Amino acid sequence: MDTLYLDNAATTPLHPKALAAMMPFLEGKFHNPNSVYGPARAVRQAIDEARAVVASAIGARPDEIFFTGSGTEADNWALNGVMTASPEKRHVITSSVEHHGVLYTCRALEKRGYDVTYLPVDADGLVNPDDLREALRPDTALVSVIMANNEVGTIQPLTALTEITRRNNIPFHTDAIQAVGHIPVDVNALGVDMLALSAHKFGGPNGVGALYIRKGTPVSPLIYGGAQERGRRAGTENAAGIVGMAEALSLTMKEMPHENPRVSALRDKLIAQITSKIPHVKLNGHPTQRLPGNVNISFKFIEGESLLLHLDMQGCCASTGSACSSGALEPSHVLMAMGLPHAMANGAIRFSFGCGNTDADIGRLMAMLVPSVERLRAMSPLYDDYIAASI
Ligand SMILES: *Cc1c(COP(=O)(O)O)cnc(C)c1O
Numbered sequence: 001m002d003t004l005y006l007d008n009a010a011t012t013p014l015h016p017k018a019l020a021a022m023m024p025f026l027e028g029k030f031h032n033p034n035s036v037y038g039p040a041r042a043v044r045q046a047i048d049e050a051r052a053v054v055a056s057a058i059g060a061r062p063d064e065i066f067f068t069g070s071g072t073e074a075d076n077w078a079l080n081g082v083m084t085a086s087p088e089k090r091h092v093i094t095s096s097v098e099h100h101g102v103l104y105t106c107r108a109l110e111k112r113g114y115d116v117t118y119l120p121v122d123a124d125g126l127v128n129p130d131d132l133r134e135a136l137r138p139d140t141a142l143v144s145v146i147m148a149n150n151e152v153g154t155i156q157p158l159t160a161l162t163e164i165t166r167r168n169n170i171p172f173h174t175d176a177i178q179a180v181g182h183i184p185v186d187v188n189a190l191g192v193d194m195l196a197l198s199a200h201k202f203g204g205p206n207g208v209g210a211l212y213i214r215k216g217t218p219v220s221p222l223i224y225g226g227a228q229e230r231g232r233r234a235g236t237e238n239a240a241g242i243v244g245m246a247e248a249l250s251l252t253m254k255e256m257p258h259e260n261p262r263v264s265a266l267r268d269k270l271i272a273q274i275t276s277k278i279p280h281v282k283l284n285g286h287p288t289q290r291l292p293g294n295v296n297i298s299f300k301f302i303e304g305e306s307l308l309l310h311l312d313m314q315g316c317c318a319s320t321g322s323a324c325s326s327g328a329l330e331p332s333h334v335l336m337a338m339g340l341p342h343a344m345a346n347g348a349i350r351f352s353f354g355c356g357n358t359d360a361d362i363g364r365l366m367a368m369l370v371p372s373v374e375r376l377r378a379m380s381p382l383y384d385d386y387i388a389a390s391i
Contacts, residue, residue, distance in 0.1 A: 007318055007319050008354030009178060009319070012354050013199060014203065015251055017248075023240075025043065034228065034272050046239060046243050047243070054246055059328070065212055072318075074172075075101035075196045077211055079173065082142040082219055082220075083142065086218055089348065092117070092140070093117045093140060095121060095144075096337035097149055097151075099336045125143055125152050126156060126286065129161055140173050146174065147178070147190075147195075148176070152285030153293075155179070157291045166191055171193040172191070178194045180201070181253070182201075194213055203248040204247075209228060219311065223235055265319070268360065278299070278370060291352075299325045300343070301377050301380045301383040303376075306371060307347075318349055318350060351365070
């Protein structure tokens with residue numbers, strides 16, 4: 001039996017056409033794009049074309065795109081780069097529902113003596129623009145708020161936030177890694193100054209991403225060395241990865257007009273089935289302002305981790321949403337920030353659909369999910385207490 005892959009928010013399978021586009025650069029076209037002979041110029045040209053593709057997908061100019069070694073790297077660079085470039089400013093504002101790539105960079109900045117304000121979110125995971133307005137200080141160097149949350153799928157209306165930072169001349173970074181390739185993203189319509197994206201979240205290879213930096217934004221180089229990425233991120237370019245990312249992005253942009261509604265329909269159907277067939281569940285994240293592929297559900301009385309193991313044994317790949325780095329069962333910081341009780345946060349599972357999923361996957365999942373939840377609840381002391389109390 002094939003595995004049932006419902007973890008596209010963690011990573012997506014490499015698109016065969018992206019692989020095909022990469023292969024020449026792993027074989028014959030190995031030349032260093034910085035060298036001054038014909039074959040090297042061909043590699044350079046491929047990188048330039050990829051830069052133009054990535055730029056046009058987000059409404060940017062090619063010279064505002066800087067390739068990186070991952071989405072996490074782009075997030076780290078945005079934050080550290082602005083703080084280093086503005087030494088007189090000591091304050092960063094972010095949200096309490098960031099990916100660890102931003103959250104832990106902020107924690108590291110705090111250790112180095114910077115002040116960080118973590119904006120609260122409401123029960124759906126949205127930041128209130130008034131909270132941002134109140135958090136601004138004369139020494140605020142940067143605001144960074146995630147565009148679409150990787151755990152719960154909530155899409156933040158960024159323009160309400162960037163209106164405020166623009167008026168105050170403060171650079172705004174967004175982690176748009178879950179958004180790019182899945183929902184329309186335009187840096188000018190959003191009003192952002194920096195934006196991180198990552199290839200493996202839209203059918204490209206792992207280990208390549210990009211940071212958009214609006215011209216004029218003060219950002220220090222990430223890596224010193226050669227003149228690559230206009231001297232701001234030195235190191236010989238990952239030509240195959242960059243070309244693969246551009247190919248995947250151009251395919252996904254072409255497919256978005258029909259994939260977005262198709263995947264959204266799978267999402268809505270799964271939410272409807274779970275909430276109608278399984279009692280004591282809660283949908284996490286915004287009910288409508290959410291990523292097309294994201295379903296995050298808390299199953300009361302059970303541990304999400306236990307449910308994941310049950311599903312894994314039946315060949316289904318899903319996630320609790322937050323990678324559990326410590327090995328301890330810590331509840332997700334995102335769900336806690338949204339005000340979920342501990343027990344509900346620990347009972348959360350994320351299913352994320354991608355272009356490889358079909359309607360048949362919902363039936364397959366439900367056939368595993370319903371008995372697994374029943375079995376785990378039958379063993380749950382919390383559920384026993386609940387039943388005893390209701391008799
Ligand atoms: C996956 C992800 C990242 C990390 O990207 P990598 O390329 O895996 O480093 C950062 N932020 C969000 C929202 C993500 O979903």
